[in-house]
Amino acid sequence: MIEYGSVDIAIGGDSRAVIHKNTVSIPEIVILQSLHGDDAITNIRIDGTWDTPDDVERDRLGILYKDSKVIEVFQKYGDLPKTLKDARIGEALLDPVFVKELSEAPAPKKTIRKRARKADGSFKSDDPTTPQNEAWEQ
Secondary structure, three states, X not given: OEEEEEEEEEHHHOOOOEEEEEEEEHHHHHHHHXXXXXXXXXXXXXXXXXXXXXXXXXXXXHHHHOHHHHXXXXXXXXXXXXXXXXXXXXXXXXXXXXXXXXHHOOOOOOOOOOEOEOXXXXXXXXXXXXXXXXXXXX
16 A cells, blocks of 8 residues: 655745645655655645555656656665655655644544453453353443
8 A cells, every 4th residue: 555645846946836746656755856856845745545566656657757767766676665654754844734633633542441240359251152252341
């Protein structure tokens, strides 16, 4: 699964010549950084993932940016970066609203399980002949 999203590109690193591009994969962001400069790609926002094999993504990028550029950036063989973390893209280049949304996302609720007890207060054990686990309360 390769993450994709949208970015702002300062053409040739010139902050006066910025374009917005949607549906950009993480490997494409890395290529754009090599073309325009590491800090020329900003306001990166992840919108989803593609279930695309590396060779298909390499072919797509080769059509857009030439095979020689893809090989220069990623070598001839090997895995492509699939996430921001894989590509080592720092938070400073991300869209500030996206970063805020990530930080405000609710943490997954932790399920607290409670042991079941018998009438005398001791713990119940699980009956392995049943599909339900009686050692824990529902």
